[in-house]
Amino acid sequence: MILLSFALIPLTASIVFGDLAGAFSYSDLPFVIAFVLYGIFHISQKIRSKTTFAISLFFLIWMGFSYIPTGAGVVTERIGEWLFLFFVYGLVQIHLELHKHTPSISRRDKIQPDWDEYYFSKVQTRQLEDLIRHSANHALWYSTWLGYINARVPLYDTRLRVFEIGSGLGGVITLMQQHNVPVTGSDVSPGIVSLSKRIRPDIPYILCNVETGIPLKHPYDRIFAFEVLEHLTKLDNAVTNIYDALKQGGYFVGTTPYPYRHFVDLPTHFNVHGPDFWRQLFRSSGFTSVVTYPMSLPPFLWRIHPKLNFVFPVYVPFKGWISTTLIIAKK
Amino acid sequence: MRKVVFLIAIILFIIPFFWVKPGFVDLGGDAGRLYFLDPLTVAKNLYDHQSLAWASAYAILPYELALAVLKKVVGSATTMIAIDRGLQLSLAFYSIYLIVNTLLSPAKQIRSFRDTCAAIVSGIVYVGFVSSSGWALSLETHSQIFLNPLIFYLLLRYCLTSNFIFAVCILLLTLIYSGNFSFSGMPQLAAFYPHAIGFLLIFITRFIRRPVPWRNLFILGILFVGLHAYHIVPTAASLLDKSTFTHSYVFGSQSIQESGVHYFDVNHETLGKISTPLFAPARSPQNLLILFVPMVIFLGLMRSPSVLGEVTGIFFAVTLFLVSANITKIGVGLYQKLFYIPGFMMFRSFNDKWYYVFAFFYVLLFACSFASVIKNRKTWIVAALSLFIIGSTIYRIFPFLQGKAIDVPHYQSKNVSPIFSIDPNLMDTLSVVRTLPEGKILTLPLTFPYYQIAYGKEGGAYVGGSLIISLTGREDYSGFWRFGNYAQKMFDAIHDEDIHTILEILSTLHVRYIFYNSDSRIMDNFPDYPYIYPGLMYSSKDQLPAIRDQAAYAAFLAKFPLKKVYEKGVYSLYEIEYVNPPVFTSSFEVPTQEKQYFTVGRGISIVTAGIMIVLSVWELIWRKYKKK
Numbered sequence: 001m002i003l004l005s006f007a008l009i010p011l012t013a014s015i016v017f018g019d020l021a022g023a024f025s026y027s028d029l030p031f032v033i034a035f036v037l038y039g040i041f042h043i044s045q046k047i048r049s050k051t052t053f054a055i056s057l058f059f060l061i062w063m064g065f066s067y068i069p070t071g072a073g074v075v076t077e078r079i080g081e082w083l084f085l086f087f088v089y090g091l092v093q094i095h096l097e098l099h100k101h102t103p104s105i106s107r108r109d110k111i112q113p114d115w116d117e118y119y120f121s122k123v124q125t126r127q128l129e130d131l132i133r134h135s136a137n138h139a140l141w142y143s144t145w146l147g148y149i150n151a152r153v154p155l156y157d158t159r160l161r162v163f164e165i166g167s168g169l170g171g172v173i174t175l176m177q178q179h180n181v182p183v184t185g186s187d188v189s190p191g192i193v194s195l196s197k198r199i200r201p202d203i204p205y206i207l208c209n210v211e212t213g214i215p216l217k218h219p220y221d222r223i224f225a226f227e228v229l230e231h232l233t234k235l236d237n238a239v240t241n242i243y244d245a246l247k248q249g250g251y252f253v254g255t256t257p258y259p260y261r262h263f264v265d266l267p268t269h270f271n272v273h274g275p276d277f278w279r280q281l282f283r284s285s286g287f288t289s290v291v292t293y294p295m296s297l298p299p300f301l302w303r304i305h306p307k308l309n310f311v312f313p314v315y316v317p318f319k320g321w322i323s324t325t326l327i328i329a330k331k
Numbered sequence: 332m333r334k335v336v337f338l339i340a341i342i343l344f345i346i347p348f349f350w351v352k353p354g355f356v357d358l359g360g361d362a363g364r365l366y367f368l369d370p371l372t373v374a375k376n377l378y379d380h381q382s383l384a385w386a387s388a389y390a391i392l393p394y395e396l397a398l399a400v401l402k403k404v405v406g407s408a409t410t411m412i413a414i415d416r417g418l419q420l421s422l423a424f425y426s427i428y429l430i431v432n433t434l435l436s437p438a439k440q441i442r443s444f445r446d447t448c449a450a451i452v453s454g455i456v457y458v459g460f461v462s463s464s465g466w467a468l469s470l471e472t473h474s475q476i477f478l479n480p481l482i483f484y485l486l487l488r489y490c491l492t493s494n495f496i497f498a499v500c501i502l503l504l505t506l507i508y509s510g511n512f513s514f515s516g517m518p519q520l521a522a523f524y525p526h527a528i529g530f531l532l533i534f535i536t537r538f539i540r541r542p543v544p545w546r547n548l549f550i551l552g553i554l555f556v557g558l559h560a561y562h563i564v565p566t567a568a569s570l571l572d573k574s575t576f577t578h579s580y581v582f583g584s585q586s587i588q589e590s591g592v593h594y595f596d597v598n599h600e601t602l603g604k605i606s607t608p609l610f611a612p613a614r615s616p617q618n619l620l621i622l623f624v625p626m627v628i629f630l631g632l633m634r635s636p637s638v639l640g641e642v643t644g645i646f647f648a649v650t651l652f653l654v655s656a657n658i659t660k661i662g663v664g665l666y667q668k669l670f671y672i673p674g675f676m677m678f679r680s681f682n683d684k685w686y687y688v689f690a691f692f693y694v695l696l697f698a699c700s701f702a703s704v705i706k707n708r709k710t711w712i713v714a715a716l717s718l719f720i721i722g723s724t725i726y727r728i729f730p731f732l733q734g735k736a737i738d739v740p741h742y743q744s745k746n747v748s749p750i751f752s753i754d755p756n757l758m759d760t761l762s763v764v765r766t767l768p769e770g771k772i773l774t775l776p777l778t779f780p781y782y783q784i785a786y787g788k789e790g791g792a793y794v795g796g797s798l799i800i801s802l803t804g805r806e807d808y809s810g811f812w813r814f815g816n817y818a819q820k821m822f823d824a825i826h827d828e829d830i831h832t833i834l835e836i837l838s839t840l841h842v843r844y845i846f847y848n849s850d851s852r853i854m855d856n857f858p859d860y861p862y863i864y865p866g867l868m869y870s871s872k873d874q875l876p877a878i879r880d881q882a883a884y885a886a887f888l889a890k891f892p893l894k895k896v897y898e899k900g901v902y903s904l905y906e907i908e909y910v911n912p913p914v915f916t917s918s919f920e921v922p923t924q925e926k927q928y929f930t931v932g933r934g935i936s937i938v939t940a941g942i943m944i945v946l947s948v949w950e951l952i953w954r955k956y957k958k959k
Binding site: 054056057060084085087088091094095097 | 604622625626629632633636637638640641644645648651652655657658659662
């Protein structure tokens, strides 16, 4: 059915272009552009009926202008035809959404890696100066990422108590510290924990496997887990432990890759799922409100300047891009 | 909440009573609707007129008889029209309310507050949709605005309960409103029922998970055909008879090309604006409020799409394509190809013919979406949203609720209102016509196709089918169309003021009397339509100076050998004094062969009615026995 849905794009495109071939006029041009954009959107979003209907809504409102005697109403009839086509797309996508099976990308057959070995193969150095530089780069890279999230849920409030799962070399905790937010870092790798303590001795950093529990002195206002959930095998345990460690009214904020093939195939990824799965998982674990957002970041640009690390609010299927689902779950 | 529903239904029923002043009526148009004035006489005349050419019109007999009974009770034509319209509005609302309630919670006996709100709002929104067309001089098939949802609901109940009483209700409704189930109502029938039944079957099998009661539906189908045989048999005979106009119109390739394909080619761009069905009824600023309806649909589908919403959406999309018939050039081409299917020509005015089914699925999709929007919302939010949609709909259709939809000036007239009170002079003259000896009547002034114009006592005018044929039962020639093959010859003779030829034609047609309306307003205030003569497209008055206006008519008539029989007000009756008078025959001459179709049809209908009564009684007894 998904293939069929993709087949609709060239099919409709050929219908439209065939249609236009009869008498091409300037007023048709915006529709062609809009449709091509939509086609790209459709490919990048996979099955996102909400986007389709949002576009339809735009066309609909535009059609409403046809009741204003002057101005935009001139082209609304053709727009109406496009509204119809988008509406039909939306129906197909609703059908696919309603009848699709939850993607099963849980890989219990994979063997858990040695996390120490995994990290050090990536870092390739134990020199303190290099590690500090690495950590500072991470912080730079995360700055727009956290800015994007901060617009949805407050992160930089100094009264908050924050716990981060899977801090690695500490990009996020460094940023939090720069904003004077009390934060505790953690990781499953003992080697990384000891390295991080050397890099940032002033930040609490503990060894923690979220699947078995979060050492708790007091409940937290925020628990972060950026690009961590996909590495876990016992998701139910992990989400329950997160829930228990949060204050009432506190937020879990995390990201996890969208199930594109190049993310699914990574050897350390055990659970790569779409947003529906995550919403359902967190809701069933007792969170009162769970929202997800698509989030994509382009490669390389952040090296020129951190501000070029744009966050695109869509899923982008290309390799090299970070295309992830932002999960914000309230206890 | 049930009290609120009844209150709304009653208010909707009462509203049309304020549309026209007591003693006034809005009659005329293609249907004429003169049965509101004297239903029994009109029914009797129709019954006597058993000709295949009139086979379709014959269907309306039970409705006229029902009106005759109503007339005995209420007496006034004004009240009868108001009751008819009140029923249309309130039953349209109530049927949608019942359908939406059943669709949203089919298994529940007690409906939730949210479902009830969704059902009420949908009912009002549907009334908003159906306010858009057909109210001015409404056609006999206009009752489909409430018959469609009501019969759908009864069918749904019949399929769910297998209770024969629902089938009886359906059959009785279709019988009383059989004009809507006749050949004239075929476009709306063929548009609505295939879609509605398809949706019904999907709903039963997919959502309620019950087997389709094919046996029950088959019995219902047979009883329907049997009960309506009195007009189906003659209509079928007229369709199959290659010599009839109906046959050549439906099956003739020239007719398909000219009246179907060509008509569509010329009109599809103006008629098929996709925004028209979505934003009906009129281009007024408050009409922008209708945007809330599709917006609710989008928000509902975005918030939590349901399988029911998806299925309804598919039917909505199909009907939106059909009602606009103008979606992409390929879509237009596809629709054009459909005309080559015999009978599809009935959908050439696609914007009208598909509108009823479109409005039905539009409102069902709205109901599903509105239910999604208000799901899990606080009670006050649900109530506020419902009141907002109801309020905006009422504000949008307020001119309609004030009765402005029926007070639309006559086509191409000088602002002449169709609302009038009957002129007693006209009625007196018509009663004299009834008593005249044998012979047919020529009605003057001549129009096209066969319309007659008569002013009311206090302004306003009737423009519609012949008053004489409907109210007196006498056959008349009221327009050039009625002359048939003699139309052009008559036109030429009038043009040349050739009295001899005119008398010759009239003698051949057994015309003995002339009914003349000398009211100057009926010509001066109607400069163009309906004075359009054979072979001409626009106002033809100048083409026939002899009958250009009333002064010309008076001078022209003075040249004929006439004897005045009766005069009252502007109405006069003359008898033509032929030199060699023909033998005047009775008003209606129907070949015996044609009569037999009517006899057979009536026989089948009566037998079916008998079977229906027996089955109903059996069902009641069986149910009582089962209970014991």
